[in-house]
Structures are given as structure tokens and as C-alpha cells.
């Protein structure tokens with residue numbers, strides 16, 4: 388209920404918002420460095436809670452942003468033409484089928500608002516990224532949840548059974564946040580094969596750069612319905628603070644609908660310049676991705692030596708079960724200056740982002756005590 392100071396108002400008057408919002412639990416972000424610093428009483432912090440790329444973005448980004456800063460009085464290009472052309476050229480996609488968004492979270496919001504009517508069904512597989520539930524609830528949709536199997540792989544057969552019934556929207560996150568599991572091309576192809584073309588398919592590929600095992604776009608195109616592949620500059624490209632994501636859509640018409648409901652100038656000029664510079668520096672991307680994957684292996688080996696249960700992550704984080712419980716482990720690591728993400732997944736599951744090598748050294752050193760019962 389909305390809090391107001393006029394006590395004489397009736398319940399209807401004090402809650403002018405849509406009732407659907409009463410059922411929405413706001414996303415709980417990871418701690419900021421400032422919050423963690425206050426709690427831990429130290430400044431040597433490693434932020435391993437939000438899957439940012441701590442190796443940083445391309446060094447070309449700073450110059451591009453400074454150049455864009457020369458004319459802050461001018462509105463940005465509302466259609467991000469240069470950026471979409473660059474993305475389209477490398478991916479061999481018509482730029483008319485690409486929509487740029489202030490982070491791919493906004494893409495999820497736009498798509499859900501564009502296609503979901505109250506009462507429509509959204510098929511997903513938990514545990515997964517909380518934004519789907521938040522935006523689906525805002526749109527007054529219903530959920531069909533096909534829980535993941537032990538080990539958190541998608542239950543492909545159960546998912547196919549639900550997909551075949553033709554829900555309004557299907558969300559597949561691969562690699563999946565927070566569990567790290569990736570879907571295989573074969574499994575995605577089988578799911579699409581049974582999905583009616585009246586269903587809208589969102590494949591969230593926020594971590595695609597860490598695992599480009601197969602061509603999602605080919606599979607989606609071959610399926611032939613309405614679909615979006617969601618991607619972002621926030622993770623491997625290292626630009627989370629500048630908010631740039633994009634959707635590759637099944638048609639220019641779909642982009643046109645998203646253009647109608649999105650704020651027109653939603654990606655700032657600085658963000659567009661930064662994303663273009665990052666996109667053009669694929670060597671940097673390849674280097675950071677390779678280093679992250681190598682470092683992930685080092686952290687995984689340390690976990691295995693400790694006998695800790697974990698998933699086979701295909702992204703820039705590990706997902707592990709703490710015998711001490713998720714909250715206790717996160718609190719202990721915070722005292723060591725390491726911010727990690729306890730999750731509500733039953734059993735004590737914690738998500739930890741792969742940081743710089745020195746961050747990972749600290750993590751590996753702190754893990755035995757942090758996980759001990």
C-alpha cells in the first residue's frame with residue numbers, strides 16, 4: 388500500500404497505483420561499494436556480486452566518451468543508427484531488426500509491455516533472473532514455472548510439454564543467471580520445434596560472449612515465430628555503469644512496436660559512444676573473456692579441492708552450495724572485503740563473480756573459512 392500522510396483518505400484513495408504492483412517485489416540489487424565499505428569497515432573491497440567485468444572495458448572507451456562529452460547539450464540519436472549498423476554488420480543482421488535499450492533489463496520490460504495482456508501466461512524455469520518475474524507481474528501475467536532439475540539444468544522434456552501448449556511468452560536464459568547452466572543448441576532446437584509460432588520467445592543471452600557455443604539466431608529464424616535475443620554491454624563488454632543493451636528481433640515490425648512504447652532518447656550519447664568503441668575492440672573482448680574463463684577454472688579447482696557442490700558455469704561467475712548457508716558465507720566473505728551474492732535458492736547457494744586475478748586469489752584464500760560449518 389502506498390504510504391501517504393493524509394490519514395483521512397479511504398483505501399482506494401491512498402492506493403492510486405495499479406493493484407498488480409502490490410504483488411511485485413522490487414529487485415534486490417547487490418550491495419554498492421559504499422554500502423559494503425560501511426558494513427565491512429574497510430575500503431579494499433572486491434565487488435563479486437553483480438557479474439560485472441572487473442577487468443574493465445576496452446581502453447578505447449574513455450576517449451570515445453570524452454569526445455561525446457564535447458556536446459552534452461545535443462539530444463542523442465534516438466535510434467542509435469551508428470551503433471545498430473555496427474552491430475548488424477558484424478552479426479549479419481539487418482539493423483532494422485535491432486533495438487538498442489538502456490541495459491537489456493529495459494528490453495525485457497519493453498517486450499513484456501508490448502506483448503503481454505493481463506492474464507497471459509509466461510513460461511520460465513526457476514531459479515532464473517528475477518527481472519522476468521518482476522516485469523511479468525507488472526504486466527499482470529501468470530507464470531508457468533518448470534523448475535530446473537537437481538544441478539539446475541533445464542528440465543527439457545517438462546519444458547517442452549508446457550511450451551507445446553502455447554504460452555503467450557517463453558523466457559529462456561542461457562547461460563542462466565544465477566546458476567550458470569547453458570542450454571545446448573540441440574535442446575533449444577527441440578524446444579522451438581514444439582513451440583507454436585503464436586508464442587513469443589525471449590532468449591536472454593546476457594552472458595553469450597562467455598559461451599557462444601551455437602548460433603541462437605539461426606535456430607530462432609528457422610523456427611520462424613516472434614522472437615527476441617537479448618544481449619548486453621554490461622557483462623563481458625564491461626559497461627554496466629553506462630547502461631546499454633540490445634535486442635535482436637524476429638522482424639523490423641517488432642522493433643517498431645518497441646520503439647512506440649520506449650522513451651525515445653533512452654540511450655545517452657555517452658553510452659552510445661562507449662558501446663560503439665567497446666564493440667569495435669573485439670581483441671579486448673576476446674582477451675577479457677579468455678582471462679575470465681581461465682580464472683573461473685582456477686576458482687572451480689579450488690572449490691573442487693574443498694569438495695564444494697557447484698554447477699558447471701558457462702558464464703563469468705560460479706554458483707556453489709555453501710554448507711554454512713548462503714547468508715553466513717556472504718557475511719564472512721564481506722568481512723574479508725569480498726562482496727558476493729547469497730541467493731534464496733534452497734540449500735545455501737551463493738553466486739560469486741569471477742574478478743581480477745588478485746580478487747580471485749583473495750577469494751580462494753577466504754573460501755575454506757567462509758564455507759566451514
Ligand SMILES: *Cc1c(COP(=O)(O)O)cnc(C)c1O
Pocket residue numbers: 438489490491492493516560563564591593618619620621622627630631632
Ligand atoms: C545482467 C543481466 C541482464 C541485464 O543487464 P543490463 O545491465 O540491464 O543489460 C539481463 N539478463 C541477465 C540474465 C543478466 O544476468
